[in-house]
Amino acid sequence: MVKRKKLSAMVLAIVAVFILNACAEQSDVKVLRIAHGLDVNHPVHEAMVYMQKRLQFYSNGNMDLLIYPSGQLGSERENLELLQIGSLSMTKVSASSLEAFVPEMKMFSVPYLFSSPAHFWNVLQGDIGKELLNAGVPYYFMGLGYYDAGSRSFYTTKKPVYQPDDLEGMKIRVMNSQSAVNMVNTMGGSATPVSWGELYTALQQGVVDGAENNPPSFYLSKHYEVAKYYLLDEHTSIPDVLVFSTNVWDQLSNTEQAWVRKAAADSVEKQKVLWQASTELALSEVKKAGVEVVKADKSQFVSKTASLREQYQDTKIGLLIDRVVAEDASASDTKGDE
Template sequence: MKKMLVSVLLVTLLIAPVFAQGTSESSSQKQIVLRLADNQPIGYPTVLGDEEFARLVGEYTDGRIKIEVYPQGQLADEKSAIEQVQFGGIDFTRVSISPLASFQPLLNALQMPYLYRDANHMWNVLNGEIGQFFLDSMEEKGFVGLVYYDSGARSFYNTKKPIYTVKDLAGMKIRVQESTLMMGLVQALGAVPTPMAYGDVYSALQTGVIDGAENNWPSYDSSSHYEVAKYYSIDEHTRVPEMIIASKITMDKLSAEDQAIIKKAAKESQAVQIAAWADYEKKSEAKVRAAGSQINKINDQAEFAAAMAPLYESQLNAEQKAWVEKIKAVK
């Protein structure tokens, strides 16, 4: 721990001159150079959103504030990036709210299974008063929540048969992330949760060590899991938003006007990211369909959602449960 804090302090000291001095502009103002970390590859929808955010900030400040985007985990992995943003070593990062929830537990209320009726419901929540509350809640943890990005919905796929009802999942060995929430989700549906490293899933499906897994369209495609698990059943059990967070330390160094510009640019970049994600999903879906995957949609989620009652009870505290009810009530 001591070693990590020393490293973070060194990084902070190294970048401080960049923030304070920068390069001279024609207006004689100093350019502020800030860094944004993303663990996804170049061209990925979140990185395209990051780049639009950076472009807009540059445009609105006539180049006085420059945001440099570092994709592919160049600055840090997801968890380390969050920690460095908290300490001011990195200025911004784009992350899933899953690891972020370990810093702000209230966020668990936004990622519960079968919480959102569909994508429209989720965006009505996130871009409304409820979503803004959760962005604002990051400040007490040393962050400034700026905007939500899309990461699609996760569904089940397997080597055996289409899934239409909860009963169809009974006894199936389903690979999950090492997460209490995801293990509880699969168990509540009568399947056997099997934590496993992502890189081992293909061979485990191929050899019958597991019967299935769950993920979004692009991951089902890019992992080539569709080659060995051809049944993809669209139940959209989880929609876990992404978020761009800023370091409160960084933001506090900026004027109120510049902070407002950054928040405005982040919000406006969302449309580009959502459109990029939708295009990314469509291409992946078309590819796996052409390869022979058998796709079916679960039209009635009520049975699946009802099975989650014990999970909601065990995973959420009273405050989180109250937020879940507010989320469900959004039209």
């Protein structure tokens, strides 16, 4: 019954998009469609609105972008499937959601891989980041850029967490990612995949004892209403990826593709600024609401999760991790020479 309901929802979404496509064909304006599962007040949605304006500007009104927020066309996985068959032009997915197609994306789920925000963005905007964006082409999607999703930290309902041992016996919600499951279990918790849309109720009813996410998501989801303890341990920095259907892309002219790339690049830079402001606001507001926010002593968490990096030794992902670490060392050497 559950599978049938999910299938029906998927079919309805596809039908709705096809109807909209048919209507759009009656206009001279080429309309692209983008969907995501976040709130309209989220920095990602605001960045997409900005992308729409920039696309209209670059194309002189010949192209437009329609945005479907708040999961209107389904989950990240369902949006990606719509993308693959060409019924949707763009979507935003967590890098973790791409692990099934691009195993190298598991790199982002390795705790404490990046030494600083500068290291993180140097990797994303360099050769490694570009390689990962193109790795989905065999699966009918390509990356246009990365959105900042901050760092993920633990929040809990019944008791605070200050060190890994405090997670012992606690059911912690994670994304449907084996890497995320392994991380929480390694720290001592009991990883429990729950869909994002069901998490508030799961926290409220005690189905799970906590979760892990970035400050804006913690705040905008209103999870702070039921989870009053937030430990800023910042265990992983997993970016969002702006992906485009190759089926749709191949139907665009070179000029249209250039407009889309420029609008997406502008959106990425805008989102960084919006994200920083949203993070500061989120932390301020949850504190006002009575949430205990504590910065973690990360050393214990780093030690506890060291094995998660070691397991990738002598693998493709391990070689990629080595390149990430080397890039940080290279940047430090260059800075020291200045």
